[in-house]
Amino acid sequence: FCVVFARTRSRRESKTRWSISVPRLEFGGTVGLFALPDLASPGKRVRGTSRAVHRPIRNCGHSAARHFVSRDAHAYRDISSLDSTNTTTTSHASTPVHSQNQNPSIPQDDPTEKFAFVVEWFDPHSGLTRRYQFLFWPLSREVEMYDLKNKRAFLKKTQVPGLASADLFIGATVAVYSRQLKVVEFGDEFTESRFSISRQKTFAVVSETSSDSLGKIINALTKSGFAIASLKMSEGKGVGVSLVSDGAVDKLLNLLPELETHFGSGCVTVADDPATATAMELTFEHLPATAKLDGTTTLCLIKPSAMEHLGLVLDEITGNGFTVSGAKTFTLDRASALEFYEVYRGVAPEFTMMVDELTSGAFVAVEVSGDGGDGGDPNGPHGTVGKFREIVGPVDPEMARALRPQSMRAKFGFDKVRNAVHCTDLAEDGALETHYFFKILA
Secondary structure, rough: OOOOOOOOOHHHHHOOEEEEEEHHHHOOOOOOOOEEEOOOOOOOOOOOOOOOOOOOOOOOOHHHHHHHHEEEEEEOOOHHHOOOOOEEEEOOOOOOOOOOOOOOOOOOOOOOHHHHEEEEEOOOOOOOOEEEEEEEOOOOOEEEEEEEEOOEEEEEEOOOOOOOOEEEEEEOOEEEEEEEEEEEEEEOOHHHHHHEEEEEEEEEEEEHHHHHHHHHHHHHHOOOOOOOEEEEEEOOEEEEEEEOOOOOHHHHHHHHHHHHHHHOOOOOOEEHHHHHHHHHHHHHHOOOOOOOOOOOOOEEEHHHHHHHHHHHHHHHHHHHOOEEEEEEOOOOOOOHHHOOOHHHHOOOHHHHHHHHEEEOOOEEEEOOOOOOOOOOOOOOOOHHHHHHHHOOOOOOHHHHHOOOOOHHHHOOOOOOOOEEEEEEEOOOHHHHHHHHHHHOOO
16 A cells, blocks of 8 residues: 655664554554564564564555545536536545546557657747657557657657556647647558547537536536547637547537536537537637636636546536636646746745646646625635635645545645646736736637
8 A cells, every 4th residue: 555654764764664554544544653674575474563463565556545535526427417406426536647547449458569640849949840750659658759850769768657548649739758749640550540530539619608517518528438638718609628539529419419408408519520520629729718817817727637527626616606717728838837836936845746747738727707705805815816715725635635625625636736726826916827828828
């Protein structure tokens, strides 16, 4: 079992092994540790300092630790429970590894099987867009890159644990060592034959009249097997959502009647064929992202590690009386992430890991509006920024689960870095942060 705990330790204890009673493992719990000598073989009986004889845990791994994580949130197991009046409370105890499940349509039992793509990377120093051959081994999650222009190796075969075959489709942006690589085409016929249907893209537009149900609709799509490739809210047009799945076009058309049953007729407009989906996506790409930017709003970033809970987080925002007045998917390079987190440099010990997390994949920036609640002063202690920070909860999800168990970080966070969402800390920074994403970067 993988357990994080605090204790004092001298240099002599640096290689000490410990025996822990498994039923005592729980968040916030205190366990007695008994020093054990190094063992030649697992399971060997040893003499501890307590009355009982202890044995070491045989298998240590992250999978077992999930049984000790408890996070309550509203999850909709099937389409019949999508109505806002019929919700089911369940547990989201899963490690927040981005795209942790491989694509089930693509077999992964052959360690020599690899897929080839052509990716592009914009070099900010030279202002050039560079193209690479991108080779991916799904079983070992290894990557190799070859510079097509200079005809030389760019990256030797290296393991990228956070990357999965589900992340690779035409138009996707993947992060490899903080470089944002855009997949532009297939590298060979074998890859095209395997991915053209299993990772098909389609497009849907959630109408403005259904904006209050945006989180539930997004959650219904993800629970039905769709991956959210991108999302953008545009004034007068609604929210455009690019979706990826196995046979995505037909799958979404079959799901549409049930969505309209629960959320009303015309709640979602979908593409009838791949060509229409591409045209709809291109149209939305050229539309400006909606944002009020009037100084009364605050910013919420749904981090890459929490994208699997995107719909639930959006539903938490609207369910607490706030309004989503702007939303857009972003992928940041390291320079932009460092610029945004500059105020935390030298303050937060996890500064470097925070930057790594924000550049690890796509995330959604949300402009959150509220009624203020402080005598009309949005920058007051009970204004939009302050009230939203309360429902987000403490930075440390462990502390949030103890002090504010209904907060978003308590429900969806994993640790101080992968704590599900970022929110504006200071009232005077609300306008600055929303302006940075929806004016400068959008």
